[in-house]
Amino acid sequence: MARYLIGMTGASGSAYGVDFLRRCPGEKFLVLSDWARQVLHTETGLKPSDLDAHAKRTFADTDLSAPFSSGSNRYDAFVVIPCSVSTLAKIAVGIADTLITRAAQVALKERMRMVLCVRETPLSTIALENCLKLSREGVVIMPISPPWYAGPESLDDLVAGFTGKVLALLGERTGRGWRQEELE
Ligand SMILES: Cc1cc2nc3c(=O)[nH]c(=O)nc-3n(C[C@H](O)[C@H](O)[C@H](O)COP(=O)(O)O)c2cc1C
8 A cells, every 4th residue: 555645735725635635545644734724724614633534644743753754764755735835945945844844855865756736826936946956856846737628617626637637646546538538
């Protein structure tokens, strides 16, 4: 069974993090930043504890002694969804003062898979440079940008269109590919 570490930060788009957490199979560990907790409530009405049922365990972002602060505990991927440009910047310069940013430094040094679903628009030159720097380190920069080619009919469809792309990237195939019937 695949093991995933999932971080949610205070960027807009909590619904993407919630949907990804719900749909992602495997063993899931969750960390929410302080601002993720606030934005989650503002945007979805959910409390952080409402997400506990979807994760094997939730760790506090202040808990720098949590298992994923160490490279001795491995996983298949660390997905930050949504990822603020603040967390992006911290990761890019090596700041590790929260569990999310510490786990990101561990992922970088241990060459473990990391996917940052950045949500901001427009993007400053600083944010773009941070994305480029981390992309060159092998991090997948996956701006929250839902596809429309599957014909979404609701907000849920639109959200699932993006989270499905993240799941597909991880090898957890969901839904059908574009013109997939031509391959059958
Ligand atoms: C309602 C709301 C929406 C926000 N949306 C974004 C956003 O889309 N992108 C972003 O980078 N920051 C956004 N922010 C600002 C971040 O929450 C803020 O920079 C925070 O310090 C991020 O900290 P964190 O990355 O540790 O969660 C938003 C804040 C609020 C209150």
